[in-house]
Amino acid sequence: MSVLIAGCGDVGTETGLRLAAAGHRVIGWRRNPQKLPPQLEAVAADLTGDLPTIPDDVRTVIITASAPVREPEAYRAAYLGAARNIAAALTRDAVVPDRVLYVSSTAVYGESRGGVVDESTDPAPPSWRGEVQVEAEALLAEHFAGTGTAFTALRLGGIYGPGRTMLIDRVTSGRAVLPTEPTFTNRIHRDDAAEAIVHLTQRVTDPAALYLGVDTEPAELGDVLRFLAAELGQPVPPTGEVSAQAGSKRCSSAALRATGFTFAYPTYRQGYRAVLAGEGTRHP
Numbered sequence: 001m002s003v004l005i006a007g008c009g010d011v012g013t014e015t016g017l018r019l020a021a022a023g024h025r026v027i028g029w030r031r032n033p034q035k036l037p038p039q040l041e042a043v044a045a046d047l048t049g050d051l052p053t054i055p056d057d058v059r060t061v062i063i064t065a066s067a068p069v070r071e072p073e074a075y076r077a078a079y080l081g082a083a084r085n086i087a088a089a090l091t092r093d094a095v096v097p098d099r100v101l102y103v104s105s106t107a108v109y110g111e112s113r114g115g116v117v118d119e120s121t122d123p124a125p126p127s128w129r130g131e132v133q134v135e136a137e138a139l140l141a142e143h144f145a146g147t148g149t150a151f152t153a154l155r156l157g158g159i160y161g162p163g164r165t166m167l168i169d170r171v172t173s174g175r176a177v178l179p180t181e182p183t184f185t186n187r188i189h190r191d192d193a194a195e196a197i198v199h200l201t202q203r204v205t206d207p208a209a210l211y212l213g214v215d216t217e218p219a220e221l222g223d224v225l226r227f228l229a230a231e232l233g234q235p236v237p238p239t240g241e242v243s244a245q246a247g248s249k250r251c252s253s254a255a256l257r258a259t260g261f262t263f264a265y266p267t268y269r270q271g272y273r274a275v276l277a278g279e280g281t282r283h284p
């Protein structure tokens with residue numbers, strides 16, 4: 001049984017390594033296949049163009065591409081265009097996978113007052129970034145409806161992990177600012193994101209169409225920054241205006257946990273301690 005990972009970067013490679021270790025043949029598609037480790041079958045593919053032939057024993061397709069730049073056209077190409085092309089390539093090659101999992105984002109939600117968000121919450125994207133994700137999810141859901149392929153969207157919160165140290169860098173460089181208003185943020189360690197993908201595609205018999213992929217504790221940004229400052233032996237950052245681009249929401253992963261999934265890093269405290277201890281590496 002083969003697995004195809006389209007847009008195989010940090011999360012995709014970690015997922016692929018776990019699947020390969022479990023005995024699967026894993027094919028990784030990306031524009032720079034030389035960056036993939038030897039456990040993965042590396043194939044050069046640009047998801048915005050003509051796609052390579054899909055082997056007919058592919059039973060799982062995982063889509064983890066990310067846009068190279070934060071611009072609307074790049075987003076549309078990397079998410080919506082890629083989703084359309086992958087769906088078309090499966091039809092072209094008459095490959096009917098059992099599972100297709102699309103990695104989406106909690107950026108689809110518009111909540112900004114700290115309310116709870118879960119799979120029953122209607123998306124209300126506050127920006128074009130979330131809009132593109134909603135469109136890509138819908139395109140894939142519609143394409144696979146009634147085909148025998150179970151389609152799942154996994155909306156991840158902010159990914160942190162080895163080498164993904166944006167908040168740590170803010171604290172160490174003195175650029176961190178504690179928000180004046182409570183601002184809830186949601187995150188997931190890269191390894192838990194990869195394991196959730198493995199879990200949903202390989203272990204859950206009847207997956208739902210949608211899961212939120214966030215750890216077990218929505219956290220106030222100020223608490224996370226204070227925690228990091230303490231761990232790093234840095235002064236408490238000053239308070240000030242913070243751009244509320246990601247809104248303020250408390251995303252729930254109760255549905256993911258109800259499938260039997262357990263987090264290696266249930267909260268930012270365990271996860272950031274592992275990052276600060278130098279555990280793991282970011283996949284290029």
Ligand SMILES: NC(=O)c1ccc[n+]([C@@H]2O[C@H](COP(=O)([O-])OP(=O)(O)OC[C@H]3O[C@@H](n4cnc5c(N)ncnc54)[C@H](OP(=O)(O)O)[C@@H]3O)[C@@H](O)[C@H]2O)c1
Pocket residue numbers: 006007008009010011012029030031032033045046047048063064065066067068078103104105106155156157158159160284
């Ligand atoms: N960053 C976050 O906090 C966050 C939050 C929520 C959701 N997500 C989602 O999580 C997923 C995984 O992210 P990640 O951290 O693993 O990203 P990443 O490390 O940047 O990997 C994405 C991969 O996509 C490939 N790619 C980009 N454009 C492509 C194209 N046109 N054709 C083929 N491959 C292409 C890139 O490889 P090449 O350059 O070699 O092509 C890259 O390796 C993405 O879907 C992202 O949107 C991220």
